[in-house]
Structure formats: structure tokens, C-alpha cells
Amino acid sequence: MSGSVSTQRAETVVKPALLRALAGERLERPPVWFMRQAGRYLPEYRALRAETSGFISFCLDPERAAEATLQPMRRFAFDAAIVFADILLLPMGLGQKVWFEAGEGPRLGPLPSLEAMQARATEAAQSLTAVAETLTRVRAALEPERALIGFAGAPWTVATYMLEGGSSDRSKARSLAYTDPALVDGLIEVLVEATAHYLAMQVRAGAQVVKLFESWAEGLSEDLFFRLVTAPHMQLVARLRQLGVEVPVIGFPRGAGAMVLDYAAAVPIEGVALDTSAPASLGQIIQKHRTIQGALDPLLLRAGGEALDRRVDRLIEQWGGGPYIFNLGHGVLPDTPPEHVARVVERVTGRVQAP
Helix, strand or coil: CCEEEECCCCCCCCCCCCHHHHHCCCCCCCEEECCCCCCCCCHHHHHHHCCCCCCCHCCCCCHHHHHHHHHHHHHHCCCEEECCCCCCCHHHHHHEEEEEEEECCECCCCCHHHHHHHHCCCCCCHHHHHHHHHHHHHHHCCCCEEEEEEEEEEEHHHHHHHHECCCCCCHHHHHHHHHCHHHHHHHHHHHHHHHHHHHHHHHCCCCCEEEEEEEECCCHHHHHHHHHHHHHHHHHHHHHHHEEEECCCEEECCHHHHHHHHHHHHHHCCEEECCCCCCCCHHHHHHHCCCCEEECCCHHHCCCHHHHHHHHHHHHHHHCCCCCEEEEEECCCCCCCCCHHHHHHHHHHHCCCCC
């Protein structure tokens, strides 16, 4: 193989609709996939999850994680699968203890020293080869016209968990960005390097697109947003390209508000995912130079009914004139009825199930 990192699947005549949209094409209908489309809203997922005691063990079991990834692809006519994993696997590779407590969410142990994490940054992905095996299994089972997405938590979002020891309002991490910039900026730098290698590994294993989940971009001042979100994303994409990764990248700075315009102009990514609050005009501006994705409200997906139908139609109407991927503004909620997902997929694609 040449020096570039590419998927190890042979080229096929059919180019997945998701890749065409990310290349800037305007399609007859937008490709559709959902964040958290594999998960607790599906009874078959709950049955599978019950077979494994711990969530991390589940994520790092390639057979079960591949099955979880494929479950929604069997049920619905999604155009892409996203590998079942978690954004907090990478801190483990950097030497920080990570565990999940039932009803409490993620917990992380003391933050290792910057020096210790810097020493592990380029090799952290090697402890997560189970994710690569999951991707390889899924790519082998997935139809060639359906794309496979790899992902990672973006540096600032992962850093907030690492600094705060778990879920929180992010106030401690944000305060540290002001009071201890050497620590925060150093951690971001480590995460840029480690994430680049982690995503490169995913692409080698079969991912055709990678996504950066910046789930905690909200609440940042303009200068802090550039320092903690935009600049690290620019560096990460540049590092990916240095490592030979050529697949499209989707960035998701959730909660960025109007700052997503500057983000989209500055970060050399192919796709920008928009959250629920994104107005039609904002997406249309970004579509002039990037593909957009989003922004159906997960609460509306859960609610269902005619309001859901109207919003689906409206999103396609307002953004279907440019390169657009139909998706949510955040992930599927655990108590979402599967029939609501089927209803949206059918409205977008004209069919519920894959052929």
C-alpha cells in the first residue's frame, strides 16, 4: 500500500451516499444516519448489553460492539453506521483510570502528569485495537453502499472529563483554562496527538469517515472557543493529514452558536454538524463551502407525531438545496420509541428497512 492511510476494502462501483454528500454533491435526497443510533432505545441492544457486566468491557469486546453497531443497520435504512465505542476510551490509553457507575455515568481517576501522558500520546491507540477490530468486522458485514464512520471525542471535551473526573457542568475545567493554562493547553496538545493516531488506526481498520465530537463547546467566550476548540481542531486535522489520513472529517462543536461560522471557515473539514438550535440561515451560509449535518431535535424524535413529520420536511426543504446529511442535533434519547426512528428514516429515504 502507498504511504497514505486508506480503508482496506477494495473500491466498489457504488460510492456511499454519505461520501458523495461530504464531497459536496447535492443528492436527490440527503443521506441519513443518527448519532447514538446504536444504543438503549433498541430492545435487541438492551438484551446484548445484559450479556456483559461492564460498559467498558462491552465497548472493548469486538464481537458484541460490532453487533451493536449493526443492529440499527438491520432495522432501518440508514446510509451509514457509526462504530459503537465511547469517547472516554482514549484517556485509558493515556494512563488515566476510567470506569462507569450505574446511574452515575463516567468516573475518572487522578489525572496523570503531562510528562507521563506526553510519553504515551503516540502509542495510546495501541491499547484500543479492539475498536479497530470492531470496525473491521462491521466493514466486512456492511453493504458497500453504506458508509462506516469512526469517531473520537474532540480534545476539549475529553479534557473536561479528564480534568473534572467525570460528568459535571464543566466549570472547573473552564476555570483551569484561565488559572492554569499550562496544564490545560498541555493536555489539549497531548490529546491532539493521541486522537490523531487513534483516528488513523480507525481508518486503517475500515472507517471511511471520521467524526470529532466536541460535545461541550457551549458556554465558551470567543477567545476561549478559538483556543480550546477551533485551534485544536485545526491542529488535529493537520496532524491527521500528516499521518496520511485522507478520508472526510466531520466536526461537531455542539453549542457553538454563531461561532460555528468562524469554526467552519477555519477548520479544514468536509462536514460541519449543527446542533438543534441552528437556524436555517446559518446552515445555508456554511453550505457555501462545507457540507452540513443535523439538526433534528432528539426530543421531537422522541415525541413523534405530525410535528415530527413537519420538522423533517422543513429541514430537508431549507437545506436540501446544498450538500446536506440528515441527522439529529444530538444523540438518540434512550426512551425514544423505535417506530419514531423508522418514521423519520422512511420520510427521508422512502423506505424503513435496508433492501
